[in-house]
Amino acid sequence: xxxxxxxxxxxxxxxxxxxxxxxxxxxxxxxxxxxxxxxxxxxxxxxxxxxxxxxxxxxxxxxxxxxxxxxxxxxxxxxxxxxxxxxxxxxxxxxxxxxxx
Numbered sequence: 016x017x018x019x020x021x022x023x024x025x026x027x028x029x030x031x032x033x034x035x036x037x038x039x040x041x042x043x044x045x046x047x048x049x050x051x052x053x054x055x056x057x058x059x060x061x062x063x064x065x066x067x068x069x070x071x072x073x074x075x076x077x078x079x080x081x082x083x084x085x086x087x088x089x090x091x092x093x094x095x096x097x098x099x100x101x102x103x104x105x106x107x108x109x110x111x112x113x114x115x116x
Contacts, residue, residue: 027069028084034065034072035081 025033037058040046049055066072071080 028087030065030069031071031081031084032088034062034069037062037065 040048041058041062049058071077074080
């Protein structure tokens, strides 16, 4: 059996949004979504790696950074714009970003 590590690359926006979601999964009733206890080992490893790689999770403006990252990752209605370059705007506090599965 091959035990070579697998590398996954994420954009900073993807990493920030995923880190937030993993934190909520680990700390809330959402943990019931994970029925296979063996899955928790890689979830914790991934969450820990993201925590150490993302100093912005400790920034005073974390909520604003997270919201901006979410907006950039949302699919665009413009077929000439991909999700990574989506720069949609919303006034802070007026509208929550939809939760993505």
